[in-house]
Structure formats: C-alpha cells, structure tokens
Amino acid sequence: MGFMTPPPVRRLPLSGGPEPAVVNGNGNGAASSFTSSPRRAARPSALALERMRVEDLSIAYGPKLAVDSVSLPIRQGEVLALIGPSGCGKTTLLRSLNRLTELTKGTSMKGRITLDDEDIGTLEPTGLRRRVTMVFQQPNPFPMSVFDNIAFVLREQASRRPKRAALKDGVHDALVRAGLYDEVAADLSHPALRLSGGQQQRLCIARALAADPEVLLLDEPCSALDPQSTQVIEDLITQLREELAVVIVTHNLQQAHRIADHVAFMYLGELVEYGSADQVFHEPREQRTKEYLSGAFG
C-alpha cells in the first residue's frame, strides 16, 4: 500500500489501566471525566485516505430496523470508533462492512457500501472478507497450533498446501505485526487455545492481518480482556492505523477517547453524530451525544 510516511506517533504512557467504563454524569453537557485520560495525538486528517464509504445504509432484521440510513466514510490512516448504547446498531453496521450480516436469516439491507469505489455487494464475499477482516469480542483462535492459525489464513480455503516451510515468513510477519511474535516464538506449535486471553486476541488480530486486509474491523476487542492486555492491544491498534483503515466498536468511552481519530455516535440505529474525536468528545453538537457522553443514558 503506497501510503506516505506517517508522522511519528506521540505515545503517552498510560498509568495503570483504563478507568471503569462508567462515566459519571455531572450534568453540564459533555463529560469531562475521561478527557483527563491521556490521549495520543490526533492525526491530521489530510493524510487519511478514504477506503470505504457507507451510503444511506439501512439494515433490518425482519421488521426490526437495526441501522437507519447511515452514511459515513472510512479512512485509511485513522481509527474510527463506533460508540453508542447497547442495541444501537453499531455492531450491525460493523458486520455489514464485510457482509457478515447477510448470513443472519431474515436480514434485509438498503443503501450502498463501497470499498475503493466498488459496491461490496458486487464483490465475491470470500474475496471481500479477505480485504475487510474482523476481530471479535471473544478471543476465538481456531482449535489448532499458533502456527496453523495463521497458516490456515494464508492457504487457499481448506487446502493443506503450501507446506509449512513455505509459509514460515508469512506466519512470522503476521505475528510480528500483531506484536505477538516474541511471546510465542519459542513454540509455534503450542495450541492456540492454551494462550492467555490477551495473547489469543492478538493472535486473532494476527490472523486478521495475515489476509493482508485494507480495512480491519474490531468488535469490542478488549471487552473480554484485562486492563494490561487492553493497553497492549490499544497500542497495537494505533500502530496499525498507519497501514490500514481501522474501525472499532466499543462500549468503553475512555477507550474511544484514547485511540479514535474519528467517532461516530449511534443511537437507536441512527447515526446521531460523526466527527473528529476532539470535536465529538469536547464540543458535541447534538443534545443526545452530550447526554450519552455525560452518562445520562447507555
């Protein structure tokens, strides 16, 4: 990917772990409780490159509308955080980006999603899902060795070829990109399900990266992890945004504040507010955003 050299990311050490996700409302507009948590520099969006575009997207499960005419851009070089209360449609929106929603029975979709100006509905789902990969809430490595988890992605469908030796470099690269290599290098034949939760989740990220995607979707990737693993993964995400577009769904406003460049606040299927993280967190335009950020609901 010919993305120009990114400016150095200023990393601030996080003291301890993230604070509890509950934001105490103080009743005066935007919450200030998490603005005190350290935040790495927001990136100049001039460098960001639009990869995906959601246009007037509506998704319904049967009669129930989950996403209501949402439009937003997804850019490489920045992290987009989807925030909002449970059931607001943010996960559905995320899953529609690699067409996982259509696997659920009774789903109907209106509108358009493009990837590099191509309608993703016209792409082969398997090909699309290699360009737009996803990491889930629960760490879910496949029931095989660390090496095979990555090798499975590098190989064609269920094939056993190419042989292990030929895939060594690819597996190595993916594990290095996910910052897991040093921890597992000693024994790549270790069963993946015996790793710690945080390591499993990074293996899942490595697996998602092994497909060499353009967009990485993360569905609350840290909600099942301890604070330390969370920090490691957040560091990783801020590194990854240089190479690909990252979309993260999170319940944790501190987390969104720490790592997002752009934030989309959704409520009851609607996109209430979309803007740079600074703007949404510090000068929210919409009353509902203010209330959510101050903990009035959610």
Added chain:
Amino acid sequence: MGVLFLVVTAGIVLYMMVQGLRYIRPELFVTSPSAGFTESQTGGFLDPLMGTIIVALMAMAIALPIGIGVAVWLSEYARPFALARLVESAVEMLAGSPSIVFALFGVLIFQSPAMGFFSRTTGDGVVYGRSFFAAAAMLSLVAFPLIVANVREGLQAIPGHVREAAYSVGKTKIATTRRVLLPAARPSVVTGAMLGVGRVIGDTAIIVLLLGATLRFNAPGDIPVLDTLRGTGSTLTSFVYQNAPTGEANQPTKAYAAGFVLLTMVLILNALVDIAVRRGRRLSWGS
C-alpha cells in the same frame, strides 16, 4: 434407591469379572471353536473375537462418514427446514428401533438376488443373505444415531463467532467445516464413534440373523478377504448366547470367559469416551 442401583451394577460387573477371570485361559484367544464332547475339545473363541472386531470396523466404516455427514448437514445447513426436521425424526426413529427389526429387514434385503454379491449363492441361484457385509450394513444403523447425535451436539456447542471468524478471513462454509468445526468437534466425534462401537459389539440379534452365528468363519472361496466377508461367522455376543447355560452348547465356562472379554472391551470404550470428553472440555472458547 441409588445405593440399590449401585449394588446391582457392581454385583453384575464383579460377578462377571470373577467368573471370567476364573475361566479365562490365554489359549482361548488363539484357538478356533470346534465341535467336541468335552469343554477341553471345543477350542476357544478366536473366530468370534475376530468376528467382533471385523463387524465393528465394517459397521463403523459405513456409519462414521455418513453419520458425520448427516450431523454436519443438520447442524450447519439444514435447508430446506422441512427436510431437516424429517431427517431429524428419522434419526430419532432409528435410535429407538430394536435391532431385531433391522435384522429382519436386512434378511429381506440381502436375500434378494440383486444383493447376491454381498453373500453366497447356492448353485441353483438362492442367495443366502447372511454375511459380514449384511451384518455390518445393518449394525451401522445401530451406531448411526449415536454418531449423528453426538457430532451434532459437538458442532452446535461451537459458538457462532468462531464460524464467523473463519468467514471473516475469506473462508467458505465448507473450508470452515473441514478445518475448524470438525476438528473442534473431534471429542464429540470420538465419543459418538466409541458409543457406536459399544452398541455394535454388544448387539446379538443382527449377528444371529444376519451373520449366521456359525462357530467358525465359513467361506471356502477363491478370493481370500472378500470371500471371508461374504461368508458367515460369529461374534462374542452370539458365542456367549450359544454357550450360555440355556443355549444349545451349554458350556458356561466359555460363555463366562467370552462375556468377560466383551465386558472388558465395553469398559475400555467407556473409559476412552471419558478421556475424549475431558480432553474436549479443557480447550474451548467462551460463548
């Protein structure tokens, strides 16, 4: 009530163990049964033991792939819905049917001229209809529901996000099933197979009706393995049946010895199931 049950079970197992150990001799395993007037002349149970192993292998060779296939279809595809429900109840019906019914049906099928290949035919064209093929085919029906139920349960215990994770790196449903789901369900596959084998080696009705329950393998023929399988034989169950004090041969010592071997085999299978289940529980995902 529970204590009574325990006492009865322990009593049966212990009695069979003690009697079996009293009468079991190493030479019983290596000599074929033969006709004779005293128990020292009638040989051992080499042929029935081999018969048990052969029918178990053959029945599983049929039931395992089909059972896994049906379980995968029911768990992962199940379209159209009505057909899936129909298949489901058919499997349940098989599970509930007494094996003598399969045996009777097997006699009907394998005696038809079209199935002549699977058993021996007399000079005037009468198909005998009893052979390892016939017995194994019907015994596979006994094992089949256990395999389907266990594999299906194992597949359904895999959280949906694991499937989606495989789809999310561009894998097809087939590749996901082969490389992720079935390996993850392996403990259940082993459990189903072991329970199936247990039922197969314990079945008597099908052996008596469809294997002929002849003391020795009965296959004078030109092609070594094929003609044995087309011929008749017996298993440990039919051997016990015939040698029990109520049977024709009335050699209870040999019945006890063979019963002991059979019981040991089943107990070992149960232990293997336990190990498979425990191993499966150790490595899995949160839901």
